[in-house]
């Protein structure tokens with residue numbers, strides 16, 4: 212799971228990172244004041260000029276700053292649902308409908324429903340399911356899709372999909388379609404789904 216592994220790699224939250232930087236700066240100031248500074252930073256006993264002391268201090272601060280930034284930016288934006296491999300089927304000129312497909316992964320311990328989808332390229336966007344009835348493929352509108360706790364649902368051709376209807380433009384291979392998805396936990400995400408030829 213993505214967020215879990217990120218958590219392992221970056222165990223420090225923003226607050227903790229800040230505190231750790233403050234401690235490191237304090238430690239550094241002590242080192243500079245200490246008689247051992249030259250030995251520690253320059254590998255020799257005494258003799259460092261004030262200039263080189265300042266240089267090493269700035270270099271050390273620079274790296275501490277870098278590690279602090281790395282910690283801050285690496286804290287993952289937490290999404291309860293992770294959306295993977297989205298794509299939209301390309302359309303022929305004049306075609307009014309197409310489908311959007313993706314994998315929805317629920318990384319929480321509670322079931323979450325996909326309750327709404329919308330896009331600027333379509334007049335109406337619905338959540339659909341394709342099923343076989345009397346040997347005929349039919350689609351019907353479903354109110355929501357449940358993504359089980361710690362589970363995954365795949366929206367794929369012939370199954371569940373986001374239906375884009377009343378298309379306002381032709382969707383060509385290589386385009387991107389922005390789709391907003393709303394979930395039952397109140398969260399929402401906007402994805403940029405690449406347009407691909409049928410069969411993708």
Ligand SMILES: [Cu+2]
Pocket residue numbers: 310339340350351372373374
């Ligand atoms: Cu459909």
